[in-house]
Amino acid sequence: MSLVFRTPISIRFAHCDPAGIVFYPRYFELINGVVEDWCAQGLGMSFHEMHMVQGIGLPTVHIETDFVKTSVMGDELIAELRVIKLGRASATVEIRMLGQEQDLRLTARLVLVMAQVQERKAIALPSALREQMQIYLVS
Template sequence: MTSSFDPVFRTSILVRFGDCDPAGIVFYPRYFEMFNNLVEDWCAVGLEHSFRALHMEQGLGLPTVHIETDFVAASELGETLCAELQVRKFGATSITLGIRLLGPDGADRVRCTLVLVLLDLHKRSAVSLPEALRTRIARFCVTQ
């Protein structure tokens, strides 16, 4: 029996006034906030593991340790972007994500590779991904 689970996590992002520069296009650092919000939504909805539970209850964080971004085309005030997130690979402590933001026409606006590490917030050191979380992450993995 094959699974109908889609390994791509998708959500919509409205380009708001606060995201834009005076020309009405997204000011590039705002994309990084959008990526972080996307990761937070993916954890809560896709992995069923909220940032609140992770940070406040478990004393863990998921900081970005590496990011590569291609700004393909401008996004404008009022547009709704389609955000797509896939897991490219994951190891003992890290997760490499592929992120795309697409315009209303379906064309790429921004492409990003993001590496996250599970961090013990008290010790400030990387820790292994728990097996239950690894199982959920694997559902979104396209290459592993």
């Protein structure tokens, strides 16, 4: 059985449009924050360690998103991340954001590719990261 990475998200004033709901491009920033938290807390390698120390990154190269239900300022969401597919240099992850009543707000499927920052070239996932990612791989 695979693990699910979970992290809380507080919907703030800065996330919302004049109608008081989350402005959809802000969700992409929140999604990136979930990936960053997963790397640091779930995989044991922060973005700082990746980018600034090791010179590698995990950029999103493809994303599909369904906006299921609106969120408003003051909402407390839970984001869940699962690995759907693991390739040589890539990981496909699914992120779901849920409200306090477990109501689905958003689903996103992302393809993340391990890359060297300077060369902007895909490389194989480091074995330590791959092993950690496998813990979250849906079986």
